[in-house]
Amino acid sequence: MSSQVSGHAENVVTTDRRGLLSRIWNDKETRSVIIQVLALALICAFFAYIIRNAVVNLEAIGKGFSFDFLWQPASYDINQHLIEYTSRSSHFRAMIVGLINTVLVAIAGIVLATVLGFALGVLRLSKNWLTNKLAHVYIEYMRNVPILLHILLVHGIIVHTLPRPKSAMNFGDTVFLSNRGLVSPTPHPEPLFWIVAAMFVAGVIFAILFRRWARRVQDQTGKIYPVFWISLLAVIVVPVALYFLLGSPIQWEVPALKGFNFKGGWNIRPEFIALWLALSLYTAAFIGEIVRAGITAVNYGQTEASAALGLSRGRTLNLVVIPQALRVIVPPLSSQYLNITKNSSLAIAIGYMDVTATIGGISLNQTGREMECMMIVMLIYLILSLLISTFMNWYNNRIKLVER
Amino acid sequence: MKAIKFAAAAVMSFAAVSAQAGTLDDVKARGELNCVVSTGLVGFAAPDADGKWAGFDVDFCRAVAAAVLGDADKVKFVPSTGKTRFTLLNSGEGDILFRNTTETMSRDADLKLSFLPVNYYDGQGFMVPKALGVASAKDLDGASICIQTGTTTELNLADFFRINNISYEPVPIETNEEAKTNYLAERCDVYTTDASGLAATRAAFEAPDDHVLLPEIISKEPLGGAVRHGDDQWADIGKWVVNALISAEEAGITMDNVAELGKAAGDNPTVNRMLGTEGDFGSMIGLDAQWAMRAIMAVGNYGEIFDRHIGPDTAIALQRGLNAQWKDGGILYSAPIR
Numbered sequence A: 001m002s003s004q005v006s007g008h009a010e011n012v013v014t015t016d017r018r019g020l021l022s023r024i025w026n027d028k029e030t031r032s033v034i035i036q037v038l039a040l041a042l043i044c045a046f047f048a049y050i051i052r053n054a055v056v057n058l059e060a061i062g063k064g065f066s067f068d069f070l071w072q073p074a075s076y077d078i079n080q081h082l083i084e085y086t087s088r089s090s091h092f093r094a095m096i097v098g099l100i101n102t103v104l105v106a107i108a109g110i111v112l113a114t115v116l117g118f119a120l121g122v123l124r125l126s127k128n129w130l131t132n133k134l135a136h137v138y139i140e141y142m143r144n145v146p147i148l149l150h151i152l153l154v155h156g157i158i159v160h161t162l163p164r165p166k167s168a169m170n171f172g173d174t175v176f177l178s179n180r181g182l183v184s185p186t187p188h189p190e191p192l193f194w195i196v197a198a199m200f201v202a203g204v205i206f207a208i209l210f211r212r213w214a215r216r217v218q219d220q221t222g223k224i225y226p227v228f229w230i231s232l233l234a235v236i237v238v239p240v241a242l243y244f245l246l247g248s249p250i251q252w253e254v255p256a257l258k259g260f261n262f263k264g265g266w267n268i269r270p271e272f273i274a275l276w277l278a279l280s281l282y283t284a285a286f287i288g289e290i291v292r293a294g295i296t297a298v299n300y301g302q303t304e305a306s307a308a309l310g311l312s313r314g315r316t317l318n319l320v321v322i323p324q325a326l327r328v329i330v331p332p333l334s335s336q337y338l339n340i341t342k343n344s345s346l347a348i349a350i351g352y353m354d355v356t357a358t359i360g361g362i363s364l365n366q367t368g369r370e371m372e373c374m375m376i377v378m379l380i381y382l383i384l385s386l387l388i389s390t391f392m393n394w395y396n397n398r399i400k401l402v403e404r
Numbered sequence B: 001m002k003a004i005k006f007a008a009a010a011v012m013s014f015a016a017v018s019a020q021a022g023t024l025d026d027v028k029a030r031g032e033l034n035c036v037v038s039t040g041l042v043g044f045a046a047p048d049a050d051g052k053w054a055g056f057d058v059d060f061c062r063a064v065a066a067a068v069l070g071d072a073d074k075v076k077f078v079p080s081t082g083k084t085r086f087t088l089l090n091s092g093e094g095d096i097l098f099r100n101t102t103e104t105m106s107r108d109a110d111l112k113l114s115f116l117p118v119n120y121y122d123g124q125g126f127m128v129p130k131a132l133g134v135a136s137a138k139d140l141d142g143a144s145i146c147i148q149t150g151t152t153t154e155l156n157l158a159d160f161f162r163i164n165n166i167s168y169e170p171v172p173i174e175t176n177e178e179a180k181t182n183y184l185a186e187r188c189d190v191y192t193t194d195a196s197g198l199a200a201t202r203a204a205f206e207a208p209d210d211h212v213l214l215p216e217i218i219s220k221e222p223l224g225g226a227v228r229h230g231d232d233q234w235a236d237i238g239k240w241v242v243n244a245l246i247s248a249e250e251a252g253i254t255m256d257n258v259a260e261l262g263k264a265a266g267d268n269p270t271v272n273r274m275l276g277t278e279g280d281f282g283s284m285i286g287l288d289a290q291w292a293m294r295a296i297m298a299v300g301n302y303g304e305i306f307d308r309h310i311g312p313d314t315a316i317a318l319q320r321g322l323n324a325q326w327k328d329g330g331i332l333y334s335a336p337i338r
Helices: A002-017 A020-026 A028-060 A091-124 A129-143 A147-161 A193-221 A227-245 A270-296 A300-308 A313-349 A355-367 A370-399 B002-017 B023-030 B056-069 B085-090 B105-109 B152-163 B176-184 B195-203 B232-251 B269-275 B291-299 B302-309
Strands: A169-171 A175-178 A181-184 A186-189 A250-253 A256-258 A261-263 A266-268 B033-038 B075-080 B096-102 B113-122 B124-129 B143-148 B168-173 B190-194 B211-213 B221-228
Touching: A020 A028, A091 A129, A091 A270, A091 A313, A091 A355, A091 A370, A129 A270, A147 A270, A147 A313, A181 A270, A186 A193, A193 A227, A270 A313, A300 A313, A313 A355, A313 A370, A355 A370, A355 B152, B023 B033, B023 B056, B023 B232, B033 B056, B033 B085, B056 B075, B056 B096, B056 B113, B056 B232, B056 B291, B056 B302, B075 B085, B085 B096, B085 B113, B085 B221, B096 B113, B105 B113, B113 B195, B113 B232, B124 B152, B124 B195, B143 B152, B143 B176, B152 B168, B152 B190, B168 B176, B176 B190, B176 B195, B190 B195, B195 B211, B221 B232, B232 B269, B232 B291, B232 B302, B269 B291
Parallel strands: B033 B075, B033 B096, B143 B168, B143 B190
Antiparallel strands: A169 A175, A175 A181, A181 A266, A186 A250, A256 A261, B096 B221, B113 B221, B124 B190, B124 B211
16 A cells, blocks of 8 residues: 555656656646747847848948839829829829729729628518529529739720720710710819708708607607608708809819810729729629628518518618628628739729729839839738728627627 | 758858959850840841740850850850849849840949940830821820830830820830830720830831831930949940940941951951950950951941841841941941050
8 A cells, every 4th residue: 555655656756757748738828839939039030030131231332222214203193183293293193093092993983882782682682583593593603713803894985996086975065975084074063052052061960960859759759751862851951052053163174175175174094994993893793792792691470570560671671680680791891892902902903093003013114113013012912901991890880799 | 861951052052142343254154144135126136946045135145155265155145124124133033134224323323234336216105007097106195005115115105195294004014015005906096115115116017117216206215235233344345345336336347357457467457456466455354356356257346246136137227327337427436445
């Protein structure tokens, strides 16, 4: 008995002697910490090596690392600039022009893709066989062909099939469509116009307040006001009526063909249209599937239940189906919005001057500052993406299931 | 273990890229010359019907390969756009660049290139459809102009229109092929690039005669090869191969008579020095005595290269003009090999 005990004790001692190391290693938690620390160190060392390598190599060929070039004149022209820009402006300003163009096409793309996507999602659920199949074919075709090809195709169609400026499609002598783009009149507001604008703002504020008030009344008394129609009246109908009452206080600068191109007015260039349409049509196919998934995720029993309660079809959708479907739709929708923004960098294929084409393209090439320019471009996309995710996360938190 | 192997491999591959000097040794060890050319400009560098690269710039690549490796076919062509060419060269993807590239101070000093002697004196021109009835570049107010991005022409264009106080819409494009498509679809009224490039592009049109080059040449575009800064020996090789091809025309050495002339020293010391029958010029640049002979044997002298690819008898039909030998009224003037 005693010998057994002593033998056991000896055993423990020898295990102890086998070392601290082995004990640490055999402990699951410490082992995982060690592995993680080692992995992190390796990753850091790897990146440190790459960065050091890049810096050393740049030094070796005598190219320092500096952002001074941003303040030199860019010396090249950009066809689409929403802010003042000439070839004498700095590379920094060229970057801002590009950034604005990127944001413009991203926002326009997100809006159109969302509208089309929701429509497609609903069509895809339609009980009408033809509608359903057409939506299906469209979605499968768009999703399974690379976006770059869509962009080139749409651009090719616009440039090759639309008429030349001299024989442009003419819409009432004010809007012209040719393979150089869609030219429309530019508005120049007169002083009286600002009254209309003020009326519009007042209408929006009224609509928001009215909606809140109506909800409170409904909560207390159950009385329902036609919120939508009254808001529409305040926001659209009243300002529009006022606009005409004041004698249309906007001067329109109408474009006219002069020489090679249309002069005056706004020109939406084929490159923008092609990129915008291609991005929207492509992403809409994905959004359509997301919407379909979201709607089918809401059990049909719920629709039947609300019908049994006597809710109309519209109210069933608005109050029962959509709020629940949105919970499924919004998270994957966010990543589609990120995709649009990032895919917009394919603009370079057709010469739309986005941030990749300006600072990450021409500026990079003319100054030879590859490292600096690429860092700027990556940082810009990173910030844009993070902004979109932040917004979408905020929205997602608002609509997600509140557990009480 | 796998991870360590992977890391080691990654580290080694980076180390390989960071090797700088000793391009000659690298090329010899590889047995192949990596030459950066354009993605396709008929007459200058484009794959022919058999997929073999051919053209004016291509022949300079082949001449260097012949001088260095003894075989004009040991060239790997690295196609590049106006934007990627210098990065390809500086990152070590290419050993030498012949891509109708304009020599400028900033490219030389700031982009860290060493330019080889000019092999084509060019200038920026404009091409328009004949039907437009435009006679001068100054009539182009309001026109849409196709322009390759990342080129000196882009900057000249902005300057030209600003100085003359006329407006235009730049239509930026990546490659010559895209420019051609956009121009023929009349997305732009005008295509502008080096006059030689315009002639080459027009030659590939279905109806070349429907298009005219405007008389204005708005810039100086001395086109030449380039190598990375910092390897003087390699730069010397490029420089003297180009000079040898130019000098060969001046001295009357051709593809056909070079073998004969190189057999033994003749009574023309210039020819003797070039072909290695007198002096030891090859070893000065780290090559053997027959370096120039092999280059000329492979592609002929400057005049032969010019006539074969872009001269008056080709579809591109460029005249020698400025690119004639200095004795013939041009400005082609090689430093002597002595």
